[in-house]
Structure formats: C-alpha cells, structure tokens
Amino acid sequence: MRVLLTGGAGYIGSHTALVLLENGLDIVVLDNLDNSNPESLRRVEELTGRQAPLIVGDCTDEKTVASVFEQFRPDAVIHFAGLKAVGESVQKPLNYYQNNLDATMTLCRVMPKYDCRVLVFSSSATVYGTNQKMPLREDFPTGCTNPYGWTKWISERILTDVAAADPTRSFVLLRYFNPIGAHESGRIGEDPSGIPNNLMPFICQVASGKLDHLRVFGNDYPTRDGTGERDYIHVMDLAEGHLAALNYAKHHSGVEIFNLGTGTPYSVLDIVSSFEKANGVKIPYEITPRRPGDIAVCYADATRARDLLHWTAQRDLTAMCKDAWNWQKQNPNGY
Ligand code: NAD
Ligand code: UFG
Numbered sequence: 001m002r003v004l005l006t007g008g009a010g011y012i013g014s015h016t017a018l019v020l021l022e023n024g025l026d027i028v029v030l031d032n033l034d035n036s037n038p039e040s041l042r043r044v045e046e047l048t049g050r051q052a053p054l055i056v057g058d059c060t061d062e063k064t065v066a067s068v069f070e071q072f073r074p075d076a077v078i079h080f081a082g083l084k085a086v087g088e089s090v091q092k093p094l095n096y097y098q099n100n101l102d103a104t105m106t107l108c109r110v111m112p113k114y115d116c117r118v119l120v121f122s123s124s125a126t127v128y129g130t131n132q133k134m135p136l137r138e139d140f141p142t143g144c145t146n147p148y149g150w151t152k153w154i155s156e157r158i159l160t161d162v163a164a165a166d167p168t169r170s171f172v173l174l175r176y177f178n179p180i181g182a183h184e185s186g187r188i189g190e191d192p193s194g195i196p197n198n199l200m201p202f203i204c205q206v207a208s209g210k211l212d213h214l215r216v217f218g219n220d221y222p223t224r225d226g227t228g229e230r231d232y233i234h235v236m237d238l239a240e241g242h243l244a245a246l247n248y249a250k251h252h253s254g255v256e257i258f259n260l261g262t263g264t265p266y267s268v269l270d271i272v273s274s275f276e277k278a279n280g281v282k283i284p285y286e287i288t289p290r291r292p293g294d295i296a297v298c299y300a301d302a303t304r305a306r307d308l309l310h311w312t313a314q315r316d317l318t319a320m321c322k323d324a325w326n327w328q329k330q331n332p333n334g335y
Helices: 011-022 039-048 062-072 086-091 093-114 147-165 199-207 235-250 268-279 303-309 317-330
Strands: 002-006 026-031 054-056 076-079 118-124 170-176 178-180 214-217 232-234 254-260 285-288
Touching (some): 002 062, 011 026, 011 235, 026 062, 062 093, 076 093, 086 093, 086 147, 093 118, 093 147, 147 254, 170 235, 178 199, 178 235, 199 214, 199 268, 199 317, 214 268, 232 235, 232 317, 235 254, 254 303
Parallel strands (some): 002 026, 002 076, 118 170, 170 254, 178 232, 214 285
16 A cells, blocks of 8 residues: 655654554655654654655645655555644634645545545544543534634544545544654654643653753642643554554545544643653653643543554553653754
C-alpha cells in the first residue's frame, strides 16, 4: 500500500511514517515545513532503513497536490497537515480557517481524479467542546470554543458530506486526545518552536533547566487533586492507531469516527510526579490561576477503536514520561 502523509514531517506524522515503513507500507510526505524540520524524516529513514521521501509544498495548492498524486499514485492519504496552536488561532482565525479547511477540500477534490478513495483525518478531542459527561463517546454532541477547534469540526463536516455524496469513498476521522512522548530511540520527538504551550514539552524544558519552573494552571477544578485531568496517549500508540485505521478503511466505505485515547485520565500533578519518579529529576512548580478556555476533565471512551479497529493503547504513563525525557536529553535544542 502506498500512502501520502500530508504534514508527515511534524510530530505525529513522523512517528506514523516510521510505523508505516516498519510495517512494509510505502510512503511519501507532502509538508510545507511551516512547523517542522526535514531532519525528522531523515531520522525516520535512519531508524527504518527505508525511504521517507519529502515533497516540500503546500497542501492548499491544488497543482502541487495533483502533481504529488500524479507522481506517487497513493492508495490512501493520512491528512495531518494543519495549524494547531489554539491561542494563535484566536489571534489569527483567518489563517487557521484558510489553511486547515483549504487543505482538506483540496485533497477531497484531487483524490477521485486519481482513484484514491481512502483518507484518514487528524481530528481532535477538542470537537467535544465543553461536554461535561465523561468518558467521551463518539456519538456525543460536539461544539468548539476556539477557531482551531472549529477547523477540525468543519473539516469533519466537510468529509462527512463528501463521503455521503460519493459512496465509494472511505474516510476515517480520528479524534486524538493528548499525545505525548517520543519514539523510544529518542531520535524523533516533539519539537515545538519557542516556549511550549503544552504540558509535557514544558515539563521537559523545566527538567533540562531551560525553563525555571512549571506553572500549574489552577488547582480549584472539581477533580481528585484540583488540577486539570486529561487522557495522555503515547505518540507511538497513536501512530499505530493510524495503521489500524488504514486497514479498517481499506475494507469499508463511508465515514467512521474513532477516539484515540487510553480512557484513563491523569491530572497535571500526576504527570509531574510520574515524570519525577520515572526520570529521577525534580520539577519545581507553582500554582497559578486557571488558563482561559481550559476545561476541567477530558478523557476518551476508547471502546469503539478497540472493537472495530482492534487497537488499544499499550504504553503506560511511565513509558510516556521516560520517552519524552529521553528525546529532550538527546536533543536539547530540537532537530
Ligand atoms: P505538527 O505541527 O507537528 O505537524 C503538522 C504538520 O503540518 C507540520 O509539519 C506543518 O509544517 C504541516 N503543515 C501545516 N499546514 C500545511 C499545509 N498547508 N501544507 C503542507 N503542510 C502543512 O502537529 P502534530 O502535533 O503532528 O499534529 C498533526 C495533526 O494532528 C494536526 O492536524 C493537528 O491539528 C492534529 N492534532 C494534534 C494534537 C496534538 O496535541 N499534537 C491533538 C489533536 C489533533
Ligand atoms: N497545563 C499546565 N501548565 C502548562 C501547560 C498545561 O498546568 O504550562 C495544564 C492545562 O491546564 C491542562 C493540561 O495541563 O489541564 C494539559 O494541557 P495541554 O496544553 O498540554 O493540552 P490541552 O488539553 O489543553 O490541549 C491539547 C492540544 C489541543 C487539543 C486538545 C484536545 O493542545 O490542540 O489537547 O485534543 F485540542
């Protein structure tokens, strides 16, 4: 099977590239390198001994996308390409709508011209909005609280409508929970630019001494210890979920939605103490006010992916913390 990975030089894309290559699939990556470094794919090649060709180009450009299809003739697409910073999406909503929606629509237009009917889409648990009932199930109501989230929500809508209009298409929408960690080799991992927004990369930079201390955003949530709870999932488990999704999509048509999470919530303080224990380092922190827009708790009901994709997350929180730190230690300045 030949798979096009849009945004495949990024964090989740590069780990998925590795899993696909290790399982004998052929890949090509289309990435504009807006938020990534081609070194990630060079290291994927080094780890797998296989080729991970990169075409530097924009997924919103129909000519570029068509030329990739012309050359490579993929059987399937995994569509990771997108802008993903929640705060930035509030400041620059048009950039987010333009980039994320155009990319999705361009693929939908080009794919049938090359008889490519399978697409796996990177959606997010953020489409569950402020749902209070946990664990979150795929059939729960959706809604968003920021432009980034709406681009995922609208992309899901577009893909659902396109698949309804053409019954030969097979689309799988994957709602990721909180991916963290890195490949166990420490050769590929998450490489945020500037000061990280997300918890685990921030903790790693505190551990390395680059940042002074962690700010824990609120300890007055209605949770076990008062800090926010999330469903953290090892990025390698997430990557393997994409292989399962491709196998599923090959043999089905229409649209299916799956949560990719572990189903187990951990608090911010759980993450701090697991990281300290797993790695023997201290993470100084202070409690600060809540971060605007954050919800108290978010975790998946992961039974649908288990039953239909035959996939469940295998790696525990200790592995997530060890692998994140191993990557950070080996690559203190990223790629
Ligand atoms: P990332 O930024 O590391 O990877 C995204 C890649 O897409 C980058 O390499 C970027 O250069 C590329 N890109 C962006 N716009 C492009 C365009 N128009 N044309 C070509 N390439 C383009 O992010 P990631 O964490 O690997 O996330 C991958 C996908 O998963 C994104 O769609 C993101 O929204 C989604 N997602 C991520 C998380 C998370 O916490 N990391 C959670 C839920 C969903
Ligand atoms: N947190 C801190 N201090 C920090 C960073 C985060 O206390 O410096 C807390 C947050 O308040 C939250 C938890 O750590 O309780 C996790 O925060 P992240 O920023 O790591 O992740 P979020 O759950 O806020 O958001 C992530 C992605 C979104 C995605 C969402 C659901 O960043 O893009 O998961 O998939 F939409």
